[in-house]
Amino acid sequence: MIEWSKSQIHAFRKTLLDWYDVHGRQLPWRRDHDPYHVWVSEIMLQQTQVNTVIPYYERFMAQFPTVQDLANAPEAKLMKAWEGLGYYSRARNLQRAARQIENEHNGQWPQTAKGLQELAGIGPYTAGAIASIAFNEPVPAVDGNAFRVFARLLEIDLDIVKPQTRLVFERVIGRIMSPERPGDFNQAVMDLGASYMTAKNPDSAHSPVKAFNQAYLDGVEERYPVKSKKPKPVKVAYYGLVIQQDKRFLMQKRPSAGLLANFWTFPLIAEDDVLALSETPELVTDEERLTLLERLVQQELGLAVHVVPMGGKPVKHTFTHRQWLISLLSATVKPDADLSFFPGKWLTSDELEKTALPKVQEKLFTRIYQLGKP
16 A cells, blocks of 8 residues: 655645536535535435436425424335335435434534434444535545545555455545545545546546556556455345236235335245245246245235236346346236235225335336236
8 A cells, every 4th residue: 555645645635626626516415515415415325326316316305305304204205205216224214313313412413423323324434424524524434436546546455345444444534635624525536436536447547636546657547446246146036916906906015124124015925935835846847836826825915816927037126135036927816805914905006106116116017017918
């Protein structure tokens, strides 16, 4: 790892901030230094591109203009506002933290990164961003951009996937960052990582900090940051039951814990659970599989169904550690079917439009319309 002298650090700060003052991105959450605006934008930007976030952010602020509005919002309204962004636990943590601010802090924000991390869903990066931008605390905001930028600038050979590496970057960046303008410094690093120092095809030859980019000067930029490969997500096969009557769909509410907690989806049955009903699962035919599925639905959901494959490839949806492969089946139930033991209800198209649906369910609806079987 390269270490800079005090004069190099001062020169880097000036070069970076001079560039940012002229070329920094004009984003809606940068119009002021309100911690609420910084916070919501940073949570939305997790796993989501800036251009995608902007319209969501503006609609969200129109519906929940203050922390108090967010704290008091019905969960269904919040989930609907978040629909399409995915990773819905982020929205739930937003509301939990908003309620902490209102109920435990008398509506006042903690003004340090340490204090901010006591709020739900706020980790070191988000705390650093809020504390530096809103409260001028000289603390780094170390995200993927910061890892990439400083790994290349200083040829830091540590694996950024390892948790302890963050501590090294925080210490190194903390020594370099501007104590007078920490928020602008962190945002300038974000913009640098999103423009000249991107993960792929960087334009370091025209970068404002080219003279400080040791990996570029040494011709080894492609080596940084050092990042070990994550394991591939585990594939899990499901059957999705499309049950329709009188322009209504029978939807199931997911359990209150686990993936897609409390969201509405088609009834989803794990293939492994179906095969577990057979003493010789490796010998089960396709026809026997459907019979076993019908039996399981009767046992677990209290529904007597008849299922028929809808055709087409399984719908794929990838979470962080899992990939769901969902085969759609057309299922019929008796018009007077007893739903007493079924964790769901019939929903009309109008009701579905007003209901927050997870991305995977949107994919399932798209597929059945593609199959011409609305």
